[in-house]
Amino acid sequence: MRDIALAALDAATLAGASYADARVVFERSETVSVRTGRVDAIGSSETLGLGVRVIADGAWGFAATADLSPDAIRLAAREAVALARAAARTWSAPVRLSDAPIVTDEWRAPCEIDPFSVPLDEKVALLLAADEAMRAEPLVSVTAGSLDAWSVSKVFASTEGSLIEQSHTEVGAGIEAIAVTDGEVLTRSYPNSHGGQTVQAGWEAVLALDLVGHAPRIAEQAAALTRAIPCPSTTTTVILDGSQMALQVHESIGHPTELDRVLGDEAAFAGTSWVRASGLGTLRYGSERLNVVADATTPGSIGSFGYDDEGVPAQRFDVVRGGVLAGFLSSRESAVAIGRSSTGCARASGWDRIPLVRMTTVSLEPGEWDLDDLIADTREGIYMETNSSWSIDDKRLNFQFACEIGWEIKDGKLGRMIKNPNYTGITPQFWSSLDAVCSPRHWQVWGVPNCGKGEPMQVAHVAHGAAPARFRNVQVGVAR
Numbered sequence: 001m002r003d004i005a006l007a008a009l010d011a012a013t014l015a016g017a018s019y020a021d022a023r024v025v026f027e028r029s030e031t032v033s034v035r036t037g038r039v040d041a042i043g044s045s046e047t048l049g050l051g052v053r054v055i056a057d058g059a060w061g062f063a064a065t066a067d068l069s070p071d072a073i074r075l076a077a078r079e080a081v082a083l084a085r086a087a088a089r090t091w092s093a094p095v096r097l098s099d100a101p102i103v104t105d106e107w108r109a110p111c112e113i114d115p116f117s118v119p120l121d122e123k124v125a126l127l128l129a130a131d132e133a134m135r136a137e138p139l140v141s142v143t144a145g146s147l148d149a150w151s152v153s154k155v156f157a158s159t160e161g162s163l164i165e166q167s168h169t170e171v172g173a174g175i176e177a178i179a180v181t182d183g184e185v186l187t188r189s190y191p192n193s194h195g196g197q198t199v200q201a202g203w204e205a206v207l208a209l210d211l212v213g214h215a216p217r218i219a220e221q222a223a224a225l226t227r228a229i230p231c232p233s234t235t236t237t238v239i240l241d242g243s244q245m246a247l248q249v250h251e252s253i254g255h256p257t258e259l260d261r262v263l264g265d266e267a268a269f270a271g272t273s274w275v276r277a278s279g280l281g282t283l284r285y286g287s288e289r290l291n292v293v294a295d296a297t298t299p300g301s302i303g304s305f306g307y308d309d310e311g312v313p314a315q316r317f318d319v320v321r322g323g324v325l326a327g328f329l330s331s332r333e334s335a336v337a338i339g340r341s342s343t344g345c346a347r348a349s350g351w352d353r354i355p356l357v358r359m360t361t362v363s364l365e366p367g368e369w370d371l372d373d374l375i376a377d378t379r380e381g382i383y384m385e386t387n388s389s390w391s392i393d394d395k396r397l398n399f400q401f402a403c404e405i406g407w408e409i410k411d412g413k414l415g416r417m418i419k420n421p422n423y424t425g426i427t428p429q430f431w432s433s434l435d436a437v438c439s440p441r442h443w444q445v446w447g448v449p450n451c452g453k454g455e456p457m458q459v460a461h462v463a464h465g466a467a468p469a470r471f472r473n474v475q476v477g478v479a480r
Contacts, residue, residue: 231477243386
């Protein structure tokens with residue numbers, strides 16, 4: 001892989017590139033799923049290829065190939081330079097990059113048990129056992145479970161002199177129980193919805209989830225939702241669990257602070273941002289209790305790495321501090337546009353895609369509250385758990401989220417169960433209503449392996465640390 005990357009750089013330089021980088025990436029994946037007592041799907045894939053990115057005549061060019069023969073490598077490099085020269089005819093200003101350190105290094109994430117070494121029969125048996133435990137509940141009509149594994153090895157090299165090797169393994173797993181009654185479909189998931197929980201680790205992380213042990217509780221709650229009251233339409237206090245807070249951070253803080261969106265360079269698919277670059281250090285994003293960091297060094301997070309796909313080291317930095325905008329997720333190109341250095345957030349979803357500004361591990365920092373104390377301190381409101389749906393405009397300003405389950409809060413105690421709880425808000429007003437965050441004991445990193453951006457589409461693996469948090473004067477029970 002090193003030889004392939006270096007050969008691509010040589011060919012790009014000979015073709016006239018003033019700058020070039022090359023990524024050789026090998027990816028492996030496996031998925032297993034069951035549904036209502038039977039195996040639903042089993043799949044696996046492998047991919048290996050080269051991506052070459054160049055600057056020639058002041059413009060970008062990119063080409064990729066799965067043919068790693070010497071002739072194909074040279075051809076890809078020449079095509080990248082030719083595309084850059086064609087693009088140079090229309091640019092308004094030449095590409096500029098912020099400085100980056102010259103690095104020769106290797107980085108590997110911890111993995112105790114290689115998930116690809118675990119027999120397929122064992123994986124299927126685990127999911128079917130959890131599935132059977134959920135189906136013991138008579139009101140549960142449909143059950144499902146899934147396991148996923150990814151392995152990535154890549155080499156990055158640049159004409160500036162960096163040569164970096166990285167590898168990591170990820171696993172994900174989850175179950176869900178579905179009760180159907182009176183025209184309603186009511187779902188309960190564990191440990192999270194939309195595929196469960198994904199972490200950077202090995203098979204040991206799947207075992208730690210104890211899917212079988214949690215299956216009866218999830219099925220019982222799905223059944224109980226059939227008897228639950230609907231979410232009232234009112235303005236009240238809301239406490240959101242950590243997994244829902246992770247998605248709230250993702251959609252209304254992570255995406256709006258991607259600097260390419262702020263600058264208007266990303267607009268076609270994922271939209272732009274309500275945030276402006278001039279707001280750095282002055283924009284009131286939320287209350288003083290709002291502290292958000294991006295940290296690509298967080299252990300076990302699928303948003304962690306040693307170096308991004310421009311060779312910039314992983315970093316921890318403030319995004320929001322004391323409620324004020326403090327930083328942007330940036331690449332070398334976007335950062336220099338505002339006179340800054342890259343925050344190491346340029347990543348590509350594979351060898352055949354060009355790096356974009358992507359989230360790393362963007363987290364709401366914990367506060368001091370115990371969850372039981374926070375509920376006891378709330379006279380009236382709703383506690384909501386586990387996202388079921390989300391909707392947000394292309395500037396990440398107006399949003400509506402729904403959760404799987406909720407409980408009313410009366411005089412500091414959890415009361416009746418609520419089905420389909422939902423809430424709506426406008427980003428800065430909503431975060432300004434934040435008045436409490438739970439302690440590190442409740443804080444957890446939640447993986448999001450399905451973050452889409454760009455055209456052609458790139459699906460990135462990102463993550464968010466969060467603990468339950470309380471918001472005042474929130475509109476809930478909005479008709480959908």
